[in-house]
Amino acid sequence: MDKVLTTPIAERDVRELRVGDVFYVSGRMFTARDAAHEMMLERGAPLPVEGIPVFHCGPVVRKTGAGWDLLAGGPTTSVRMEGLEGDFLRKFHPRVIVGKGGMGEKTLAALSEVGAVYTHFTGGAGALAAQAVSKVEEVYWLEELGIPEAIWVLQVEKFGPLVVTMDSHGRSLHSELAAKVAENMKRAKAQFLSE
């Protein structure tokens, strides 16, 4: 059985999650890239986001009569938000970050401090993501920020798979793997370069 968390997600739910766990989200999510992070930190959130996963994503959307269709919406590289995410987590408590590529030490510390997890959604899987979006509920700051950077509020049904790669207990799969990769390369080079 797939594990599904329904929003708003509570702190105790994310505290139970560990690196390597896989789950899905149903309910609501919102997108925010660099510019939206900055603007939310300056002006405050345009909607209540406590327990609502923040998705690092600049989607492909199409205007329909009354609203919008999301056609493709995979994750963007999360580390661009590293300088902002700690404060963002402390201020808004989204509990779950959805992105790709992992984040750094500052974010990892904030995850433990406030009770949140960083999850990895498959990079490039924009169509799969779109399939899980049942409705674009709202868009904020579209005029000022443009389509990719605006805040898109999404109604989602079993959005995922999301792999926990940084948990609220100080573990980061990304930094653990970096050490392993360095060791593997040392061994492989000794073998290959002497062939």
Next chain:
Amino acid sequence: MSGTLTNAVSEALGRAATALPTDVVRALEAARDRESGPARVQLEAILRNVNVAREGAVPICQDTGTVTYFVKFGVRFPRLAELREVLEAATRSATETVPLRPNTVHPFTGANPGDNTGEYIPAVTWEPVDGDEAEVHILPKGGGSENCSALKMLTPSAGMKGVLEAVADHVVSREGKPCPPTVIGVGIGGGADMALKLGKRALLRPVGTRHPEPEVARLEEQLERLINASGVGPMGLGGETTVLAVHVEYAHRHPASLPVGIVVQCWADRRAALRIGPDGSVTTIG
């Protein structure tokens, strides 16, 4: 007449954005079958995504890339004069109909014309060949993987071992950033510009093909084995498949230079190709 041609190129660009070539799908399936854990979860999601995109004719990835064309035109191809315009019109048309994300930004002002064209863009590489036909190869190239491309100017005494180490170190250092499992195009020799161009052109080759010259093919195979031994894995979450393929092309070099262009393509190795006859008839060739 040029409207028909524009439609054909626009459709091919749409196909590239929405339907992943079979050779890439096969390579991803083979990778899924040998992986386990988080690596397998990623590859299963990728393959589900590929199906959803193909069936719904929606973009595989929200980054529909910088539209890049490689054109081989016969010196007697009668419609050459209109081809640049056709490629631009097709890019604008596909941006609206697929749709593609408007991805061209003025580097000074940040202004985005909204139709995926601009100064020198779509990027077109023209190669004259013999004959009266033209081949148009389409490569929509995503930004995340392009950001992981690099040029290394090696000392010639480093030799092919130096190339092996430099390329592997670079690709591994990018970890999950270019959305692995990637396809790597490597261009050796020529000059700084040519090494990168050859690297990008090497991406046009179907995954699973080898360079016809054995010593080049051997370097391709060694690079694949060394990079995959790193354990970076799909999406940089660990695993055996960091690259699906490495393609190497070369040009003769200056005795004092050993340029190595490394061009990184994400798992969404999107391609399409057409042949245009002298009468304007269009055949799909990839």
